[in-house]
Amino acid sequence: MFKRSFKYTDVPDPLKIQLEAEAEQFAYxxxxxxxxxLDQPLDIIEIIEEKFNVYVLQIKDLKVSGFVRMSGKQKLIFINASEPLGRQYYTAAHELCHILRDLNKVKEHEKLDENEKKDAINKMEFFANKFADYFISPREALAKSVIDTGITNFNEIKPKHIFTIQDKFKTSYRQTVRMLNKIGVLSDSQRDDLSSVSNANDPDFLINLMKDAGYNPLLSLPLAESRVPDKFINSIKSNITNNRISTKKIEYLKGILSIDFNSEDGPHNE
Structure with missing residues (x-):
């Protein structure tokens, strides 16, 4: 359910204003x-796992950015670990919104005709996007981070200032630029100019720029390997031992996680 591909969500402009305002307030x-x-950054993975008892599984080479699954009563968020880490954190917040707000709507959507279902899902996806924006980087915290850089003239903002702010919020470079534009710190032309250094056709340019400026490019890089919480792996092993999980589900999890639950080895860590 709720497979996430980051494709454009077609929502009428007036409705976007309403949904964004509601999503911002929901995030707060x-x-x-x-x-x-609201004036503090957060560790999104830690928050999701500790505050909401949801396991976040960062898996290499997923075909989508992220999705939500249930394992019995346990909620799981799957994230594509092959995408840049900053993007993964955004996906995690997006999927958290679905868990908090949308899980109970799945059966309702199945009763709709195709056009109604498409409209409902578009609204849901747009809302989750905006929730992720403000849950990770609230206006108050973002504004404070700009002040903390010491910049007195916003026209003088350079990539190095973006690097400082994105490190604080653990966001992608492009998301940081987009949010600074959203709160009025960057003009549209500044947004476009600063965004141009992050190019999917030449990802090394941004990475090298960060390194040259003395910043760790971790947020612009994918994970080297999958991350699966030990607690989740141990719970599956316990269910297998006590015959509380079907063979079909075991095989599904083996396939997607690349883990042999009879072995101590595997891409798992806290």
């Missing part, structure tokens, strides 16, 4: 409920 509401102040 959730942060308040879990005790994370």
């Amino acid at each position: 509401k959730i942060r308040t409920e879990i005790g994370v102040p």
Whole structure:
């Protein structure tokens, strides 16, 4: 359910304004409920796993950016670990929104005709995108981070300033630029100019630029290997031992995780 490909979501412009405002407030509401102040960055993977009891599985070479699955009563977020780490964190927040807001709507959507279902899913995806924006980098925290750079003239913002801010929020370079444009720090022309250094056809350019400026390019790189929480692997092994999981599900998990649950080896870590 909720397979995520980051494709364009077709929502009418007036509705976008409404949905974005609602998503922003929902993001702030959730942060308040879990005790994370709006002026502080957060560790999205840790928050999801510790505060919401949801396992995040970062798997190499998924065909989509991310999706939600259920394993019994346990909620799982699968993320494509072959995408840049900053993008993975955004996907994690997007999928968290689906878990918090949309899981109970799956059966409702099945009753809709194709056009109604498409519209409902587009609205849901757009909302989750905006939730991810503001859950990871609230306006208040983002504005404070700009002030902390010491910049007094926004026209003088350079890639090195973006690197500093993205390191703080653990976001991708492009998302950081986009959010600074959204809150009025960057003009549209600045956004386009600064975004141009992040090019999918030449990813090494941005990575080398970060290194030359003295920054770790980790957020612009994929994971070297899959990350699967030990707690999840141990729970599956326990279910196998106690015959609480079907052979079909075991084979599915073996295939997608590339893990032999009878072995101590595998791409797992905390």
